[in-house]
Each structure stands twice: as C-alpha cells, then as structure tokens.
Amino acid sequence: MADITIFPQLEIPETIAAGPGPGNTDPRVLQRFASAGVADHMQADVLRGMIEAKLMLREIMGTSNIHTFGVAGTGWSGLDVMFSAVMPGDKVVVFTNGTFSGIDGLTVRMKAATAEELAANSLDPKPASVTIIDVPHGESVTGEIVEAALARHKPKWAAMAHWETGSGRINDLRGFSDACERHGVMGLIDAVSSLGVEDFRIDDFPGVHGWASCPQKGICCLPLTYAPVSFTDRYIETLRASGTRTFVHHPIMEARHWGIIDGKDVDKGSYHRTHSAYAVAAFHEALRILLQDTVARRAKDYEFHEAALRDAVTAMGCKVTSNMTSLVVLNLPDKLAGREMELVQSCRAAGFGIWPTLSEPVQVRIGILNLLNQAAIADIVTRFGAAMNAMGADIDMNEITARLDRHFETAMVAQ
Numbered sequence: 159m160a161d162i163t164i165f166p167q168l169e170i171p172e173t174i175a176a177g178p179g180p181g182n183t184d185p186r187v188l189q190r191f192a193s194a195g196v197a198d199h200m201q202a203d204v205l206r207g208m209i210e211a212k213l214m215l216r217e218i219m220g221t222s223n224i225h226t227f228g229v230a231g232t233g234w235s236g237l238d239v240m241f242s243a244v245m246p247g248d249k250v251v252v253f254t255n256g257t258f259s260g261i262d263g264l265t266v267r268m269k270a271a272t273a274e275e276l277a278a279n280s281l282d283p284k285p286a287s288v289t290i291i292d293v294p295h296g297e298s299v300t301g302e303i304v305e306a307a308l309a310r311h312k313p314k315w316a317a318m319a320h321w322e323t324g325s326g327r328i329n330d331l332r333g334f335s336d337a338c339e340r341h342g343v344m345g346l347i348d349a350v351s352s353l354g355v356e357d358f359r360i361d362d363f364p365g366v367h368g369w370a371s372c373p374q375k376g377i378c379c380l381p382l383t384y385a386p387v388s389f390t391d392r393y394i395e396t397l398r399a400s401g402t403r404t405f406v407h408h409p410i411m412e413a414r415h416w417g418i419i420d421g422k423d424v425d426k427g428s429y430h431r432t433h434s435a436y437a438v439a440a441f442h443e444a445l446r447i448l449l450q451d452t453v454a455r456r457a458k459d460y461e462f463h464e465a466a467l468r469d470a471v472t473a474m475g476c477k478v479t480s481n482m483t484s485l486v487v488l489n490l491p492d493k494l495a496g497r498e499m500e501l502v503q504s505c506r507a508a509g510f511g512i513w514p515t516l517s518e519p520v521q522v523r524i525g526i527l528n529l530l531n532q533a534a535i536a537d538i539v540t541r542f543g544a545a546m547n548a549m550g551a552d553i554d555m556n557e558i559t560a561r562l563d564r565h566f567e568t569a570m571v572a573q
C-alpha cells in the first residue's frame with residue numbers, strides 16, 4: 159500500500175474580515191447552521207424554509223417578481239444564472255469600471271460568442287455582438303455614458319455592476335434603468351456588493367430585468383449558502399423563447415426547488431438538485447436578522463461608520479477615491495506611495511484582513527461589512543495607523559483616536 163498522509167486537523171484562526179467581502183458572519187447564523195438536523199433536500203421543514211426564505215428575499219429586494227430565489231454558491235453562481243439568458247450572437251453592451259464588472263464582461267463575452275468566436279480565443283473571446291464600454295478605474299458609470307451607448311448600439315441586453323467593489327465606486331443605477339427603458343433594452347445588474355448595504359427596491363428600476371447578488375456581503379451569510387437572484391416576467395419569457403444551454407443554472411428550472419413552477423408560487427418545491435439543511439437554516443436566519451434590523455437602518459449604519467473610517471484615514475494623510483458605504487479605497491500618503499502591497503501584507507499576516515485592489519492601479523481597500531460599531535471601527539483605525547507608523551508614516555494616533563471618539567459622540571448627541 160502506498161504511503162498516505164493524513165494531515166492534522168485544519169485550524170483556521172479568527173481574523174478581522176476588513177476587506178470588500180466576505181463579511182463577518184453573525185453568531186446567530188452560525189448557530190442555526192450548526193443546529194440544523196441532518197435532513198434531506200425534500201424534507202418538509204427544509205422545503206418550508208426555502209419557501210419562507212424566498213418570501214423574505216422578495217421583501218429585502220423590494221420586488222413582486224415571482225422568479226426571486228437563491229442560487230447555491232457565491233456571487234458568480236448567481237451572476238452565471240442571470241447571464242444564462244444571454245445567447246450566442248445576442249447584442250450586448252457591458253459597462254465596466256473595475257475588476258468585478260470586468261469579469262461580468264468576460265462572462266457575457268463567453269455567453270454571447272458564437273462557436274467560432276469562442277474557439278478562436280476560448281478564455282478571452284471577443285464576439286462581434288458585444289460592446290464593452292470601459293470607464294477608467296476610480297470613476298463611476300454615469301447615466302449619460304449609458305444613454306449614449308444604448309442610443310448608438312441598440313442592444314438586446316445591457317449589463318453593469320451597481321457597486322464596483324474593485325474600485326469602490328457606485329454606478330448610476332437610475333440613469334442605467336431609465337436609459338434601458340427608453341431604448342427597450344433589458345438591463346442586467348450585478349448587485350453583489352449593494353444588496354443589504356444600500357436601501358433600494360429593485361422594482362423602482364423597471365429598466366432592469368435581471369438582478370444577481372451574493373450571500374457573503376450585505377446578507378452576511380458566508381457559511382456558503384445562496385446568491386439571491388430576481389427576474390422579471392419579460393426576462394423569463396425571453397429565456398423561455400430562446401432556451402439556454404444549462405440545466406443546473408437554468409433560471410426557470412432552478413426556481414422549481416423554491417416552489418416557483420410555471421410562473422406561479424406553489425406551496426412545495428420540487429427536486430432540482432440537492433440542498434443542504436444547514437445552508438437553508440443559515441440563510442433563513444441571515445434574512446430574518448436583516449429584516450429585523452431593516453435594510454433602511456443598516457444602510458444608515460453603513461453610511462455613518464464609513465464616514466468615521468473615511469475621516470480617520472483622511473486625517474492620516476490617505477486619499478480616499480471610493481464612494482461606496484461598505485468599503486474605503488485609498489491611496490497612501492506620498493511618502494509611502496508604492497508600498498501598498500507591503501502594507502497590506504503586513505496587516506494580513508497579523509490577522510487584519512484588508513485588501514489591495516486586484517487590478518491596476520494598486521490601492522488599499524478596507525471594508526466594514528457587519529463591523530458596524532465603534533469598537534470595530536476603532537480597532538480597524540488603530541491597526542491601520544500602527545501599520546503605517548511601522549513603515550515610518552509618523553502619525554499622531556492620539557489625535558486620530560480623539561477625532562474618531564468625537565465622530566461617535568456627535569452621533570450619540572444627535573440621537
């Protein structure tokens with residue numbers, strides 16, 4: 159018998175997840191995850207939990223779309239389901255302004271490529287029917303940019319990230335939706351970073367026909383669960399007419415297990431694939447927590463805590479270029495410029511999980527997903543300041559801490 163190695167049990171330390179995602183998981187979610195009994199994916203309470211989760215998801219997303227449910231996996235799983243309606247030869251305009259919308263663009267190019275176009279460059283196809291409108295890193299996609307491109311190209315589909323997490327920029331969803339409506343284009347939105355962080359209702363954006371998000375950012379449910387998706391009836395009719403070449407990620411078929419059959423809610427799901435009782439229980443609890451907090455309350459908390467962090471890092475001499483409320487993207491002060499990777503690596507090695515940008519230019523990203531309290535923000539600021547000082551930044555941390563305290567005191571007085 160060949161030698162086999164059995165490694166020691168895997169220990170993963172507790173770190174501060176202060177990046178763009180995943181966010182910190184609520185103990186209530188982990189408790190539900192670990193307390194679920196072993197039950198198969200057709201057991202009555204598992205099916206009931208999925209139906210309740212579907213109904214809570216409609217509330218959180220602000221929609222009456224029947225086709226609203228979760229896709230097992232991460233953000234890309236939900237996005238793959240959403241983009242599955244894009245067929246070879248479809249005319250699509252994609253707006254990109256960073257890492258994630260860039261990958262959305264690649265996904266669309268793979269789906270819209272004809273067989274010949276795909277074979278010509280299978281990992282990076284350049285189909286004639288897809289137009290990529292590339293907006294520079296650090297800038298937002300504006301309604302004017304969308305309007306001009308849709309007027310010129312008259313595509314079947316248009317796609318954009320609501321919040322581009324690569325550069326921390328919010329794109330103009332209102333302008334996008336309006337332009338889609340004016341030109342009869344079906345909009346598709348990557349809402350992976352915004353759902354559960356900003357207070358918005360998807361039904362207020364009628365130019366958008368497909369939405370996809372993720373479990374581990376605003377929904378705070380990393381124990382790998384479900385990526386929320388939602389589709390209008392027009393999207394579903396279009397898909398039903400064209401078909402798509404996937405079984406597992408077929409929006410109509412995947413919806414069946416969530417009790418959505420022939421465009422109607424039914425009281426019991428039917429088998430599509432195996433679902434985990436643990437994942438259903440955790441996702442269900444994360445949605446309950448978000449509804450109890452309310453999306454509006456959480457959005458205000460993100461605004462307040464992002465402002466505190468932004469003020470502190472600005473006082474340390476950093477320049478913030480983002481405008482998302484769950485994430486600060488910054489340039490280091492001139493005297494530390496070029497040492498971003500070194501700084502991020504030293505923080506990460508100490509269990510302080512901040513991130514660099516994943517595409518040029520190199521910047522530092524600090525996120526606050528589910529870190530919405532004074533102690534958590536103070537900890538982030540103290541650790542970040544100490545890391546900068548270790549590189550010779552010479553910041554007076556007493557002054558920074560006093561500023562931060564004032565930010566929180568002002569809020570207490572205001573309440």
Ligand SMILES: *Cc1c(COP(=O)(O)O)cnc(C)c1O
Binds near residue numbers: 319321323324348
């Ligand atoms: C995080 C993110 C993704 C990818 O999500 P995964 O959960 O890593 O699959 C896609 N789009 C945006 C805008 C994101 O922020």
